[in-house]
Amino acid sequence: METLLLETKQLKRVFGHGSGAVTALQDVSIKVPKGRLLVLKGRSGSGKTTLLNLLGGLDRPTEGEVYFEQKALSKMSESARTELRRRRIGFIFQSFGLFPLLSAAENVEFGLRLAGVARSEWKSRTAEALELVGLGKRGSHRPFEMSGGEQQRCAIARALAARPPLILADEPTAELDTKTGGKIVALFREWIAKEGVTILMTTHDPAIMEAADDVYELEDGRIKGGNTDEVEH
Numbered sequence: 001m002e003t004l005l006l007e008t009k010q011l012k013r014v015f016g017h018g019s020g021a022v023t024a025l026q027d028v029s030i031k032v033p034k035g036r037l038l039v040l041k042g043r044s045g046s047g048k049t050t051l052l053n054l055l056g057g058l059d060r061p062t063e064g065e066v067y068f069e070q071k072a073l074s075k076m077s078e079s080a081r082t083e084l085r086r087r088r089i090g091f092i093f094q095s096f097g098l099f100p101l102l103s104a105a106e107n108v109e110f111g112l113r114l115a116g117v118a119r120s121e122w123k124s125r126t127a128e129a130l131e132l133v134g135l136g137k138r139g140s141h142r143p144f145e146m147s148g149g150e151q152q153r154c155a156i157a158r159a160l161a162a163r164p165p166l167i168l169a170d171e172p173t174a175e176l177d178t179k180t181g182g183k184i185v186a187l188f189r190e191w192i193a194k195e196g197v198t199i200l201m202t203t204h205d206p207a208i209m210e211a212a213d214d215v216y217e218l219e220d221g222r223i224k225g226g227n228t229d230e231v232e233h
C-alpha cells in the first residue's frame with residue numbers, strides 16, 4: 001500500500017447563488033499517492049484552477065472534503081491551514097506571486113523564510129534552486145528585469161527550494177518555449193525521484209502529459225471517466 005498524500009471525497013464547489021449559480025466542480029474524488037507527477041487537463045472553464053485552489057486550502061468546497069496526509073482541511077483551524085500552506089505546499093500560480101521589489105534570490109529566500117527553513121540553509125538552497133531552473137546568473141535581478149518565462153522559472157525555483165511534500169502548479173510551463181518547458185518537466189521528475197515530492201500541475205501540452213504518471217481530465221467540473229477511487233496505484 002502506498003501512502004496517500006492527498007485525497008478528496010465528493011468535492012463540489014458552487015460559485016454564486018440562485019439562478020446565477022455556477023457549479024465549477026462536482027463529484028471529484030481522487031487519491032494522490034506520494035512521489036508522483038500528475039497532470040490535470042481540461043478545457044478552459046472546466047474547473048482546473050478551482051480544484052487546485054481547493055487542494056491547496058486557498059478556497060473551501062461547498063460540499064465534500066480534502067484530506068492532506070489523512071487530515072481533513074475543514075477540521076483544521078485557520079492558523080493550522082495557513083501553516084500547512086506555508087510549510088507543506090508549494091504554489092506555482094499563473095500570476096507567479098513574486099514580490100516586485102525583491103530580487104530573484106530574495107524572492108526564493110523569502111519563500112524559505114515563510115516555509116520555516118533554517119536561515120543557515122537559505123543561501124545554499126536558493127543558489128541550488130536558481131541554478132536548477134537556469135537562473136543561476138539572474139539572482140540579483142528583480143521581476144521587472146526578467147522575461148515572463150524567467151519570472152515563471154523563479155516561481156518554480158521558490159517552490160522547489162522549500163522542498164514541500166506537495167507542489168501545486170497552474171500551467172507552470174505556459175510562458176516557456178517547448179525546449180525549456182521540457183527541461184522543467186525533466187527537472188520535476190528528478191526532484192520527485194530525489195525528494196519524494198508530489199507535483200500536481202495543469203497543462204495543455206501533450207508532451208508533458210506523456211511524462212506524467214497519471215492524467216486527470218476535467219470536463220464541466222467532473223473528473224472524466226469517473227474518479228480514481230477504484231484505480232490501483
Ligand SMILES: Nc1ncnc2c1ncn2[C@@H]1O[C@H](COP(=O)(O)OP(=O)(O)OP(=O)(O)O)[C@@H](O)[C@H]1O
Pocket residue numbers: 015016022023024042043044045046047048049050051
Ligand atoms: N470566483 C468565481 N466566481 C464565479 N465563477 C467562478 C469563479 N471562479 C471560477 N468560476 C467559474 O467556474 C468555472 C471553472 O473555472 P476555473 O477557473 O476553475 O477553470 P479552468 O479549467 O481553470 O480554466 P482555465 O483553463 O481557463 O484557467 C468557470 O465556469 C468559471 O467561470
